[in-house]
Amino acid sequence: MTFLTLLDPWLLPLSLLAVVALLPMLDRRRHSPLKYSSLAIAAPLAKSWALRLRWLPAALRASAILLLGLCLARPVIANQQTKTFVEGAAIEIVVDRSSSMRALDFSVGGSTSDRLEAVKSVATSFIAGGMGLSGRPNDLIGVTCFARFADSLSPLTLDHGYVVDVLRQMQPAGASDRSEDGTAIGDAVALAVERLRDAMKNAPKDGGRQPIESAAIVLLTDGENNAGDVDPRVAADLAKTCGIKIYSVGVGSKGSAPFPVGTDPFGQPIIRSVAVNIDEELLKDMATRTGGEYFRATDTQSLRAIYSKIDAMEKTQTEQRRSMLYTDLAVQAGSWGGWSLPPLLAIAALCLAGELLLTNTRLRTLN
Numbered sequence: 001m002t003f004l005t006l007l008d009p010w011l012l013p014l015s016l017l018a019v020v021a022l023l024p025m026l027d028r029r030r031h032s033p034l035k036y037s038s039l040a041i042a043a044p045l046a047k048s049w050a051l052r053l054r055w056l057p058a059a060l061r062a063s064a065i066l067l068l069g070l071c072l073a074r075p076v077i078a079n080q081q082t083k084t085f086v087e088g089a090a091i092e093i094v095v096d097r098s099s100s101m102r103a104l105d106f107s108v109g110g111s112t113s114d115r116l117e118a119v120k121s122v123a124t125s126f127i128a129g130g131m132g133l134s135g136r137p138n139d140l141i142g143v144t145c146f147a148r149f150a151d152s153l154s155p156l157t158l159d160h161g162y163v164v165d166v167l168r169q170m171q172p173a174g175a176s177d178r179s180e181d182g183t184a185i186g187d188a189v190a191l192a193v194e195r196l197r198d199a200m201k202n203a204p205k206d207g208g209r210q211p212i213e214s215a216a217i218v219l220l221t222d223g224e225n226n227a228g229d230v231d232p233r234v235a236a237d238l239a240k241t242c243g244i245k246i247y248s249v250g251v252g253s254k255g256s257a258p259f260p261v262g263t264d265p266f267g268q269p270i271i272r273s274v275a276v277n278i279d280e281e282l283l284k285d286m287a288t289r290t291g292g293e294y295f296r297a298t299d300t301q302s303l304r305a306i307y308s309k310i311d312a313m314e315k316t317q318t319e320q321r322r323s324m325l326y327t328d329l330a331v332q333a334g335s336w337g338g339w340s341l342p343p344l345l346a347i348a349a350l351c352l353a354g355e356l357l358l359t360n361t362r363l364r365t366l367n
Contacts, residue, residue, distance in 0.1 A: 071344050092195055102260060105253040115222055127163055186233075224282070
């Protein structure tokens, strides 16, 4: 919806006063260049078009002044800010980026991939669509990652392009600094709960209804909690208190997995099979406490199937705001009621140019 408004309407009366001051110029009896005792002898003569248009220069000047005053009042056409409600949820994606996520037991696009790259690829399709997933265009989505420490990489937002960029830039920990490595599941979940709780608390209400009523955490990890200050079960209870479900996903094959342990003298990676272990009991308990569900993803296809199941989760009304856009009619072309409007300053300049042209040519008068 669009509407016309004046941002500084108090300036408009000044231009109206200037126009009133010009009204005497339109009185032809006060501007006769020559005076005669009687014009009766000229009455039968036909009036020329120049005589009939003697009022035009003054009218053009008055129009220019009026338009300049209108420009000072800043007329704008505004697209009204709207609030639309769409079916969606608030989802925090919590990704483990510990060094164990470098295990090469997944594939993406037919090529061998580590766990983190597979998680990022399928998570991107979950958000934006692809790989048989429809995407979540109406959801508020945020990203939290963790290794030894938990970090919030993206706030809950509808700008999914930004969220996807954040996911793509995520790198595993421990490659350059072993002090970053670890698996702080409890800290990460607690941080995600805090982000979702703040979004639900600060969401504006409409008719007594809070737009964000469905919130969930999608937790993806391949290890055991061995770092951080918050116990994962305590974090799960906190999520339950806030009405947030946890969908936990154990990522990786069972028993052992190929893992890069270095490079040979020719720069080729050295791959060895290492034992892997996922604390499935913990992940199941966390999901059960909040009314969520635990999944095990041993390859990209099963990971995609898990996201497909989560995609069918309960949805609710989520408010989506749209910003106000202005068209300044003084300097910008616009449209109103189906008519195209040139800039008002351009019209005022044309009026002044027309007045100067007429008063110095065919409608020139003697002083």
